[in-house]
Amino acid sequence: MKLVFTHPHHFAVANVRNQLAQRGIACELRNEFAAGALGELAPIDVWPELWVLDDRDYDIAQRWIEADQTQANGRDWYCGQCGELNAASFDHCWACQRERRLD
Template sequence: MICVYEASDPVNAEIVKDYLLSWGLDVVIQGQFGWGGRGDLPANAYPQICVTRDSDATRARELVKQWERGEDPRPAWTCGDCGERLDGTFSDCWRCGAEKP
């Protein structure tokens, strides 16, 4: 297991974890419970996102960099049911609930 991102807090860790999961990477959060003790513990207590397959580490780091820059390379799409135009980050149509093709 290789850690690819150190989050500022548990909420940030969950967001990045979900983002990487949406790309099909198997990731886990380590150290999320130590965050509450920061300042009182003599160690790094920030949550870390780790890939479970070492071969995914490079791809995960690239995706994290894109996420930090606010970029998402997934193309926009048009809902086949209602015609609504959606950002590539959406997996379902916000208007009618249809799934992305």
């Protein structure tokens, strides 16, 4: 097992876990409930961690995470069907479920 991602917010780590699982990469979430030890341990030591179960998946997982983070830092977009504003990281409109078009 190798540590592939860590972040101070549990939601961010769980989101990456879900994205990797959709791509067939098995992961384990650790330190999920370690925040209770904050004060006894350094803050970074209680951050949730995501570990790939198969070391051979590590490099591809890193590439997917980097690509997803780059996309998430992009520009928000408006749906061509309903006009709703969506976050850059969304592939589908949250309101009408139309797939994002990059034209």
